[in-house]
Amino acid sequence: MHPMVHIEGLRFRYRTSDFALHVPELALARGTSAAFTGPSGSGKTTLLNLIAGIRTPDRGRITVDGVNVEGLSDPARREFRIGRLGLVFQEFELIEYLSVLDNILLPYRIGPALRLDSSVRKRAVELAGTVGIDDKLNRYVGRLSHGEKQRVALCRALLTRPGLLLADEPTGSLDPANKMRVLDLLFECAREAGATLVMVTHDHDLLDRFERIVDFRQFHETAASADAVTARTGAGR
Amino acid sequence: MKHVLYMAWRYLAYHRIKSLILVGAIALIVFIPAALRVLVRQGETQLTARAQATPLLLGARDSPLELALNSLYFSADVPETIEFGRAQDIAASGLAGAIPLYVRFRSQNDPIVGTTVDYFAYRGLRVAAGRQMATLGECVVGATVASARGLEPGGQVISSPESVFDLAGAYPLRMRITGVLSPSHGPDDHAIFVDVKTAWIIEGLAHGHEDLRQPQAAGRVLRREGSNIVGNASVREYQEITPENIDSFHFHGDVATFPITAVIALPTDQKSTALLLGRYQSDEALQLLQPSEVVDELLATVFSVQNVIVAALIVVGTTTLALVALVFLLSLRLRRGEIETMMKIGGSRPRIASILGLEMAGVLGIGLLVSAGLTWCTSQIGPNAIQYFLRQ
Numbered sequence: 001m002h003p004m005v006h007i008e009g010l011r012f013r014y015r016t017s018d019f020a021l022h023v024p025e026l027a028l029a030r031g032t033s034a035a036f037t038g039p040s041g042s043g044k045t046t047l048l049n050l051i052a053g054i055r056t057p058d059r060g061r062i063t064v065d066g067v068n069v070e071g072l073s074d075p076a077r078r079e080f081r082i083g084r085l086g087l088v089f090q091e092f093e094l095i096e097y098l099s100v101l102d103n104i105l106l107p108y109r110i111g112p113a114l115r116l117d118s119s120v121r122k123r124a125v126e127l128a129g130t131v132g133i134d135d136k137l138n139r140y141v142g143r144l145s146h147g148e149k150q151r152v153a154l155c156r157a158l159l160t161r162p163g164l165l166l167a168d169e170p171t172g173s174l175d176p177a178n179k180m181r182v183l184d185l186l187f188e189c190a191r192e193a194g195a196t197l198v199m200v201t202h203d204h205d206l207l208d209r210f211e212r213i214v215d216f217r218q219f220h221e222t223a224a225s226a227d228a229v230t231a232r233t234g235a236g237r
Numbered sequence: 238m239k240h241v242l243y244m245a246w247r248y249l250a251y252h253r254i255k256s257l258i259l260v261g262a263i264a265l266i267v268f269i270p271a272a273l274r275v276l277v278r279q280g281e282t283q284l285t286a287r288a289q290a291t292p293l294l295l296g297a298r299d300s301p302l303e304l305a306l307n308s309l310y311f312s313a314d315v316p317e318t319i320e321f322g323r324a325q326d327i328a329a330s331g332l333a334g335a336i337p338l339y340v341r342f343r344s345q346n347d348p349i350v351g352t353t354v355d356y357f358a359y360r361g362l363r364v365a366a367g368r369q370m371a372t373l374g375e376c377v378v379g380a381t382v383a384s385a386r387g388l389e390p391g392g393q394v395i396s397s398p399e400s401v402f403d404l405a406g407a408y409p410l411r412m413r414i415t416g417v418l419s420p421s422h423g424p425d426d427h428a429i430f431v432d433v434k435t436a437w438i439i440e441g442l443a444h445g446h447e448d449l450r451q452p453q454a455a456g457r458v459l460r461r462e463g464s465n466i467v468g469n470a471s472v473r474e475y476q477e478i479t480p481e482n483i484d485s486f487h488f489h490g491d492v493a494t495f496p497i498t499a500v501i502a503l504p505t506d507q508k509s510t511a512l513l514l515g516r517y518q519s520d521e522a523l524q525l526l527q528p529s530e531v532v533d534e535l536l537a538t539v540f541s542v543q544n545v546i547v548a549a550l551i552v553v554g555t556t557t558l559a560l561v562a563l564v565f566l567l568s569l570r571l572r573r574g575e576i577e578t579m580m581k582i583g584g585s586r587p588r589i590a591s592i593l594g595l596e597m598a599g600v601l602g603i604g605l606l607v608s609a610g611l612t613w614c615t616s617q618i619g620p621n622a623i624q625y626f627l628r629q
Contacts, residue, residue: 078580078583082584083583093575095575106582110584111584
């Protein structure tokens with residue numbers, strides 16, 4: 001059985017900085033949990049975005065659930081992302097003018113391939129019940145606490161039953177009590193959904209919860225060294 | 238599409254104050270010039286139609302516009318009066334029919350038009366309820382006056398004093414309503430019609446009082462001068478003309494010298510028109526005018542003012558639209574995070590663009606709908622509003 005995420009010979013460089021990322025090979029098995037850790041600017045979020053297809057690599061191959069992500073067209077990549085991946089962001093990134101329920105249902109409102117029916121609504125309500133916000137479904141998200149907002153974001157990410165849950169420092173802005181609560185929720189939801197969990201974190205106290213820890217210091221290289229690699233292989237960028 | 242509509246609606250509803258301000262701004266910049274155009278067009282239609290239906294007007298050599306507005310629309314500005322004999326002159330000339338008009342008095346705010354029954358035939362006015370006025374003190378009322386004041390045949394209207402401080406002025410006269418006119422959708426709907434002689438009674442040029450020749454009136458006699466009896470101050474004048482006292486009403490002086498405000502002259506043909514116009518061309522006291530020419534001059538002024546206003550509105554409207562566009566652009570910048578979130582989650586570009594586009598289209602569309610609604614309302618109340626202003 002192929003791994004949930006498989007990366008081979010990935011190279012990525014921002015046009016406006018000297019940052020460059022090089023991942024020779026990385027494979028994450030299905031149903032596992034992995035923490036991306038490393039210093040700020042080491043490329044954790046960048047790799048998460050590359051896996052999600054938000055960014056495309058300069059070179060290399062990313063396969064998610066057997067699909068070659070960078071080989072898809074932009075619309076197909078979006079369709080794949082919204083239907084098969086769940087994303088949780090550090091700043092929750094909820095839509096202020098939508099209620100809690102509408103925020104959870106957001107993927108179905110902006111993804112043409114997804115069909116919003118009563119079973120989806122039912123699942124949204126059930127998810128909200130699981131994380132304890134089912135009594136606030138009609139409230140605007142601006143009136144929620146940090147912890148509640150993160151739970152809404154989690155429900156939104158889980159609504160499509162994704163096989164891969166990508167979380168970018170979801171506990172970064174939370175106090176210790178809420179941090180552990182959200183982490184528990186993430187693990188619980190991922191386990192119940194049978195999803196692979198990949199989480200970016202700076203927090204070393206959380207690392208022992210994960211089955212796999214990926215330290216990004218090994219992937220980070222300067223633009224000069226990336227250019228040197230390119231020159232050696234003789235490939236253009 | 239329903240999700241796009243829903244998302245756009247949620248955004249507009251959440252930012253309802255901002256949305257309402259934008260809708261209001263768009264509605265106003267479209268509504269004001271549109272309403273102005275509608276009102277000017279309706280005004281033009283009304284003014285032209287009435288003026289063209291009135292071939293010639295004879296009046297004092299004063300403001301032609303004042304004479305035309307008072308005679309055609311019964312405006313409150315009363316022109317200089319002329320003698321009733323001038324109407325008789327036109328009729329006697331054989332060149333035209335003559336309908337006298339005395340539009341000076343009011344009952345509440347409704348004009349009392351002193352004229353003859355010929356006026357009704359000439360304007361095509363029909364009595365819808367009751368009968369035509371026949372004797373002194375009777376009146377027929379226009380459809381709008383009747384419905385607004387709940388008047389009907391058998392009822393009464395009282396003329397309003399011209400000034401409560403003028404003790405020597407016209408006193409109120411109670412008049413019997415004999416009929417209500419069918420709606421004509423013109424100034425006649427807003428008027429009360431009496432015989433011109435009744436108008437003179439309102440003015441005090443004719444009056445009725447108890448018969449001083451009767452023995453029971455001896456106490457009211459000041460002195461006797463041959464066959465002439467002079468009453469003292471206790472003689473009471475009648476404020477209402479009834480079948481019992483109508484015979485006591487009498488005119489003092491020559492009726493031909495009594496005042497009227499205008500004569501509608503109805504020439505028999507083009508030649509008569511030319512002859513009449515020539516006859517009064519050099520008259521120093523009288524003017525014979527063609528109302529359509531006066532109205533054309535008025536409309537020319539109105540159109541030039543309208544053009545200036547529309548030009549100013551275009552500048553204001555363009556500025557407002559630029560500001561609205563700026564608000565949208567700034568709002569898009571403020572919402573960059575939200576748009577990026579939708580992109581990152583995997584929302585389709587066309588759908589996200591549709592949501593944003595529909596929000597703008599929604600504001601624009603609702604603004605245009607509101608302006609269309611307001612313009613429609615203006616077109617409905619326009620004719621009455623125009624007539625109201627013409628009567629002032």
